[in-house]
Amino acid sequence: MKLCNDTITVFTASVDQETKTTVYAPTVIAGVSWFAANADTVDPKGGLVAARKVIVRIPAEVLPAGLEIRAGDIVVRERLSGSGWTPAFIKRCHGDKMITALAVTDNRRAPNGAHVKVVGA
Numbered sequence: 001m002k003l004c005n006d007t008i009t010v011f012t013a014s015v016d017q018e019t020k021t022t023v024y025a026p027t028v029i030a031g032v033s034w035f036a037a038n039a040d041t042v043d044p045k046g047g048l049v050a051a052r053k054v055i056v057r058i059p060a061e062v063l064p065a066g067l068e069i070r071a072g073d074i075v076v077r078e079r080l081s082g083s084g085w086t087p088a089f090i091k092r093c094h095g096d097k098m099i100t101a102l103a104v105t106d107n108r109r110a111p112n113g114a115h116v117k118v119v120g121a
Contacts, residue, residue, distance in 0.1 A: 001059045001113050006034040008056060010067065011074040011085055024074065024085040027067055033057040034077050053121055054099045060114035069118055073101045 011024040033056065040050040056075055069075075074090055077097040090098055099120030108114045 001033065001057065001115060004031045004033045004057070004059055004062075006032050006077060007079050008032050008034065008058075009076045009078060009080040010069055011076070011087075011090065012067070012069070013073065023083075024087070024090075026080050026082070026085060027064055028079050028081065029058060029062055029064065029067075030079075031059060031062040051121055053119070056099075056118040056120070058116045058118070060108045060116070063108075063116055069101060069104050069116065071101050071103060075099050075101060075118060075120060 007028065007030045010027045010029060012027065013022050013024055015021070016023050034054065035056075036052060036054045038050060039053055040048055043049045054075075058069075074087060075098070076090060076094050078094060080094070099118075101118050101120045103119045105117040105119075107117055
């Protein structure tokens with residue numbers, strides 16, 4: 001796959017069974033493609049509405065075994081590690097490089113360029 005020169009951190013949410021709280025575990029993936037585009041439309045009630053759409057393509061050969069990215073997971077275009085992450089903290093510190101996954105497509109069975117595609121905003 002071409003232009004796969006970005007590094008991301010995927011924060012997957014899970015519930016800690018002891019504390020019954022949601023925890024976000026970071027997974028760093030190098031060698032991905034990050035493409036951002038701005039979209040706008042005119043709302044009849046409020047004027048111009050703008051949004052940023054990001055498509056992340058993760059080649060199958062760099063996808064960590066067992067990682068399942070789902071809608072709602074957080075993706076940051078930066079290498080991050082540690083624990084204790086919350087969505088509010090990630091947004092405050094890395095909001096300009098952060099997306100929330102809206103849709104995930106598994107294209108790993110494709111004969112050419114097998115990958116996982118994440119669409120977010």
